[in-house]
Amino acid sequence: MKAHSFTYERPSNVLEASRLLAEASGEGRVLAGGQTLGPMLNMRLAMPKLIVDIGGIHELKTVEHFVDRIVVGACVNHAVFEDWIDPTPLGQLLSRAGGSIAYRAIRNRGTIGGSLCHADPNADWVTTMSLLEATLLTASTKARRQLPMSEFMLGTYSTALNPDELLVAIDIPKISSEARWGYYRICRKVGEFPEALGAVIFDQPRKVGRVIAGGMNGRPLSLPTVAEFVAATGKTPELPEVEKAIQESEPGFDSVDLRHHAVAVRRAILMALA
Amino acid sequence: MNKNISIIINGKSVEALVEPRTSLADFLRDKQRLTGTKLACEHGVCGACTVLINGAPGRACITFAATLDGAKIQTIEGFENDDVMEVVRNAFHTEHGLQCGFCTAGMLITARDIVTRFSNADEQTIRTELSGNLCRCTGYMGIVKAVQKVLEEMPAKERVRNPVIPKNPTQTFPFKTFQPKSSTQTNTSSKRMTAKRVSEKDVDGWIRLTDRFIVARNRDETWRLFSDFARMASCMPGASLTKADGDQLEGQVRIAFGPIRASFKGNATVQRDDKNYEGVIAGGGNDSSSGSRAKGQVTYQLLGGNSGENTIVNLTLEFQLQGALAQFSRVGLIQEFSARLISSFAKNLSDEIEGRRKENGDKTELRVSGLVWSVLAARLKALWLKISGIGSSNRSRS
């Protein structure tokens, strides 16, 4: 379990990184916190010719607060969210999601952008950013784009990023201080990827009600009918209702997996309504 | 190309030339003779290699030394004059917090981190915080007791450096019912694909996927494409033919699955039934770099559509992986990936038959959405530019 031999570059800005990636014509890979890529390199599952380490680009570590949004640099570490002192519902939710990831030593180095770009369906940020309908800001030497989370992730380990394009920041819309949220992970073991994830938000002043099932085999699944039911009634749907809603959008789960996803969603709703 | 780094290890400046692939742990153990840092899993789970990187615990096994130019590293050998570590070490000693000792260096560094963040913690919190460090000998009893002992016996003001703020969801406002507006980010998924997971279930190791599409061409015309293997192969993402000799094919299939790349080279045999418009391409190949093998087959069947001008194509993809790429329990992920693969194969075939397909791939650099600068607040725009490293350069004018 030793990585293959690769070329290493540590550019000081995003455009330089993009240029290096373009030159590598698809054989380059971005290294952010390295908490996923590192293991994959050690296992030789990933063997890119070029590693572009963006850990030295300080601008990617910034967090900016706006009136209606927070813009988080792609290289902000999970532990920064975990330690976030922000009593608003959004602050608490981000802190909960960031603090749920793996272990402290991983959270100290892993980054939100790295996690989103790796697009593991079971990752906390993938579900959380879908829930919050974040917009992902990207840049390359050719263009800058803003991609809604729903269009950013295409499937397991697959994003809409071009080979020379970098995720630079995540634009997270703020939620009301009256908003209620729930976040429930089903894990075999503390620190492991959740096998099922439920994330919900009910923001009455903004008329936002969303229910997300994460940890699917691909993109997180939004369950608008469930969200509408909860928002309109303030009640928690029964388990078979949630199972039905999931199954309608994503058939093919066996009864155990379906159950786990439904329970995660339902318990997230219970948490939001508690 | 090796890289010069200058780092501070346990207070001493070290200049070194490192191969980019060398992990911090290997660098410490093999080049710096600091063998207190242990390697036990080399994929970030077990915690045996935990060291302090710029003051915070990090995994030395998945951190490459080349990335640490300018960093400060503290290994287990570097805590001789650390007053907190002295108390932690003594507590491990008196509480029997170690047996074989292999996890101990990482465990001590994590334990020290816990007591420098928490002024107090209940047993469950301690256990959760320790969960990134595996121990196979002690059952964690002595380790948990040791951390408790430090928390109890060493005053918080002498050890807490980076206090943790306790957080609980404070849902103080009552829930009010409302009618949610429809989402701005609708689920645009054309097709979602799931598959069963494995683990304790009976797993036969085969992945089977089917797809079905209709083309606006009659059956004979459609069958012609299915007789031209080079054209057919060009529709399979990543596939290419190097040789087609009657019903014997030679070629490769390149797979890109996130950072994972594989290239299976091999051959296949075609069995065709012109009368029934059916065929099977069966074969296998090796990816030498991952030491993996694949075997599988594509089955296709053409049915005449209602009008006679349409053809229904039934596709089945079946494959089995062996070797490093197959040795994971999260088969659902591979199935989802394969489902996307077969659906783009189907789309390409249908485009090819109907003459919509461009030569040499049609991948546009810029996709949908994007570039809606007008909605951005000026300040956000400036921030984005700054982060993107464009600053005030001319290129930033959009």
Place this chain on the structure above:
Amino acid sequence: MCVAPTRAEAEDLVQRISLDVDELPAVIDAVKARNSDSALLHEEWGDNIFLPTSIDINFDEFAKKADVVVKREYKLARQCMMPMEGKGVLAYWDERDEQLVVYASTQVPHMIRTGLSLALGIDQSSIRVVAPDVGGGFGYKCVLQPEEVAVAWLAMKRRHPVRWVEDRREHLVSGANAREHHYVVTAYADKQGKLLALDAEITVDVGAYAVWPWVCFEGPQAGGNLPGAYIFSGYRCQTYSMATNKPPLVPYRGVSRPGVCFAIEMTVDAVARAVGREPAEVRLENLVPAASMPYTNITNKHYDSGDYPSSLRSAMEKINLDGVRARQKQGEKDGRLIGVGFAPYTEQTAHGTKVFAAWGIPLVPGFEQASVRLTPGGGLEIRVGVQSHGQGMETTLAQIANQILGIDVSKIRVVHGDTKFTPYSTGTYASRSIVMAGGAVSKTCVLLGERMKRIGAHLMQCKTEQVRLETDKMVGPNGQVSVREIADVWYLHPEQLPDDVDPGGLEATGGYKPKVDTGAFTFGTHAAVVAVDPELGTVEILDYVIIEDCGALVNPMVVEGQTYGGAAQGIGTALYEEMPYDHAGQPLASNLADYLIPGAAEVPPLRIFHTQTPSPFTEHGIKGVGEGGAIAPSGAIVSAINDALRPLGAEVNSIPATPRRVLSAIEAAKARSAQQ
């Protein structure tokens, strides 16, 4: 073998090699491998059976008296042992000594030397095996590893040092595996649930090849150990040790006993349910009573001592059985189901010559030896051939020497893990070291003490019989003399020695084997209270109690450490650990995200209570303790899970009891009741 200056470069070489393999059908399921139409692993055998055994002791006679018959099928997953340090070996040819030096991460340095000598065809005196600090073993390192042979051979061939260190992926997919047993058990009991007879068919998946020297003994051992702490009169058991396309099965902490303990406890539960009684009470009535000790059981195990029912009673009290039953009646606010389970167990430790010889293995342990030496400074050096890799023998052997000689433990150094300095020993395995090496140290210290006393008596001008050994000194009727002075006289001032001094001096080697060498039987009871989430099938251990009796406690902290660690591994067996294979024989867990071992959050606080029933047969009444902790957890935890699931009519009989298995059991029970 790919050889390079660094492991990374060697892996580069490996990547350039690809195998061209003609694939044959894989044999993956040990039970199906018994079918006559199964693919064959070793074609020349004609079947896949490594070793069949069968026992029939008065089975028909007692089975036919039964009022109640219950039959169950049980399954244990394949596991990996997962010491934090994997295997590792470094070898070089020492030109000056003309000797092969092998540093190995092993529990059994002398055995490795013997094995290397056989495999390489060189004399044992030309091999030195060193095992300095070893990062955990648990049985994984008590066999001769193929890599040890390969690396040693290469070092001789290349005449430069060669190193190989196992990585975690290698450990998981190709390292030795353990535990995969399958049982079909039928119990015959009377109306009260008193066991009359047991019929068992045990299939053990031993992988493709046997390991040296523990050739294929897990199946027969399972057959012999299944009765456990219980009494019954008729027994029939067939065992099959089956060859499959998997890595070899290596004896892992507890060896067959975690499997048999799980199987027998589930069976006793099933009997209790069938007769409608409290399972704990049914257990009490079936255990070997104290009055029968020493007791030779149905499979001829010689239980030396102990009060098994009182151990169970104590567990019932500590876990608060009555309280749990009351709580169950009330139900839980969160909808979870509570259950309680018990697993009494026996742990045959330090199985002696007779036992191993009967198994017919190539290397039978005999007398254990220790060398002790009073050093010139008045300290003590103890040299033993066993290996300590977390058992704290540096402490416990020193304690035993201190008890005999009075020398302060801080002045005692225990030397182990090097064939150059230590007497031959088969090594550390089978919970034998504290009994065997502890006994040897004790006996040898007595020998040395006599010699010291003779010198002391001469210096104090008294008779040898009048000398007492105290802390770092000897006391006689007319005064005292320090141990250091004794050493000074022997080493520096021999002119002061008595004429009849033992010329063997202050260094002695002695040997030891218990009077009855069929093993000292440690015993105890584990009890668990669990909460099962019926929506998810997840299990939380709410309370865990261990009543432990390993005879005389040499060091309670060390005993507790061993027991806690074993219990944590047992929790892994019960709830988490599994190496699945697909039908083509692909191992499906190549990393620690797929293969789950318990972390601190998965292990509950364990509450341990000691009782001490000294063995009548061993030195100081000591019994072994290394494996016991790992034996009972599956029995106790899954018994508790099934107790919780009882209102739903569901039972889990396959472990680890993952959420999927628990949920599937609940679904199956629902389907059954819907059918009725």
